[in-house]
Amino acid sequence: SEESEIVEDQKFVDLGLDSIVGVEWTTTINQTYNLNLKATKLYDYPTLLELSAYIAQILSSQSAKPQVSQQPLKTLQPLSQQPQNLSEIKQFLKQQLAEALYTEESEIAEDQKFVDLGLDSIVGVEWTTTINQTYNLNLKATKLYDYPTLLELSAYIAQILSSQGTKPISSSSQTQQPLKTLQPLPTTQVNQVNLSEIQQVLKQQLAEALYTEESEIAEDQKFVDLGLDSIVGVEWTTTINQTYNLNLKATKLYDYPTLLELAPYIAQELASTGGSKLPQTNGSNPQASTPNHGSPEDSSEEMDPKLRLRAILNKVARNELTIQEANKLVQQIKQQVTV
Numbered sequence: 001s002e003e004s005e006i007v008e009d010q011k012f013v014d015l016g017l018d019s020i021v022g023v024e025w026t027t028t029i030n031q032t033y034n035l036n037l038k039a040t041k042l043y044d045y046p047t048l049l050e051l052s053a054y055i056a057q058i059l060s061s062q063s064a065k066p067q068v069s070q071q072p073l074k075t076l077q078p079l080s081q082q083p084q085n086l087s088e089i090k091q092f093l094k095q096q097l098a099e100a101l102y103t104e105e106s107e108i109a110e111d112q113k114f115v116d117l118g119l120d121s122i123v124g125v126e127w128t129t130t131i132n133q134t135y136n137l138n139l140k141a142t143k144l145y146d147y148p149t150l151l152e153l154s155a156y157i158a159q160i161l162s163s164q165g166t167k168p169i170s171s172s173s174q175t176q177q178p179l180k181t182l183q184p185l186p187t188t189q190v191n192q193v194n195l196s197e198i199q200q201v202l203k204q205q206l207a208e209a210l211y212t213e214e215s216e217i218a219e220d221q222k223f224v225d226l227g228l229d230s231i232v233g234v235e236w237t238t239t240i241n242q243t244y245n246l247n248l249k250a251t252k253l254y255d256y257p258t259l260l261e262l263a264p265y266i267a268q269e270l271a272s273t274g275g276s277k278l279p280q281t282n283g284s285n286p287q288a289s290t291p292n293h294g295s296p297e298d299s300s301e302e303m304d305p306k307l308r309l310r311a312i313l314n315k316v317a318r319n320e321l322t323i324q325e326a327n328k329l330v331q332q333i334k335q336q337v338t339v
Contacts, residue, residue, distance in 0.1 A: 090154035199263035219259040
């Protein structure tokens with residue numbers, strides 16, 4: 001779009017900003033100003049007027065300056081020769097897309113737009129990850145908007161591969177380690193890590209994440225019913241990991257969807273690793289001390305596999321989860337869906 005089309009007091013969502021573009025834009029902002037903003041800040045400060053004032057406040061407190069020496073974006077020039085292995089790339093992309101959409105390859109027309117085929121932002125990010133792993137590329141999910149059909153996307157990828165001399169990675173070489181399944185520990189072992197204390201810390205953190213009082217949180221109430229959406233879920237998982245020095249995935253909030261269930265699981269993890277609770281830090285981070293001006297609420301459909309994927313993808317976007325780890329979780333979700 002043109003800059004003239006962007007009104008400074010108009011909300012980002014009304015300008016067409018979706019989850020994929022929002023995460024990538026936040027990443028660009030962080031790189032430009034050397035910050036560590038979370039994508040949810042686009043909900044808290046939903047216009048240019050509000051967001052720019054917030055960033056200016058942080059920079060003023062940190063005496064930071066934007067990095068102005070950015071490299072220009074690379075624009076690929078049309079190749080004079082036919083892109084290499086175009087038909088093979090197109091067929092492989094069709095196969096991957098069919099798997100991502102849980103449909104048959106025969107249902108996918110090569111000139112039909114991805115959005116018309118049912119591709120949403122979550123599946124789009126997942127598919128882009130698969131493409132990058134297959135061809136050793138670093139495409140952004142927004143390329144699915146720039147090249148919105150198989151005909152266009154396969155030609156674009158073939159052009160890049162031809163210029164780089166890259167070959168697709170054999171699927172047989174991508175060996176996945178089996179997912180670890182924790183066995184229940186004896187009650188006495190779990191009790192050694194102070195279950196009641198863990199439960200209280202989790203309740204406090206959840207209340208802060210939801211901007212509510214601890215008294216409003218029932219320990220046997222599901223997180224989604226308390227208003228926890230995918231983005232806040234990922235951020236809460238990050239806080240839990242920092243507090244207890246763990247590496248939990250956000251999907252654990254689906255596997256253990258109440259405080260009564262999550263606290264014993266964390267106690268079990270700590271007992272099995274010999275870990276202990278780390279001191280909590282209450283620093284004066286301006287990013288953490290600002291109030292929430294409202295985040296979009298999810299319905300009970302949060303338990304849908306596509307929304308479970310959102311938590312994974314948001315964590316990948318913030319480099320809190322590796323592509324390999326995310327892919328394992330995605331494959332696990334697919335297996336659960338097909339059972």
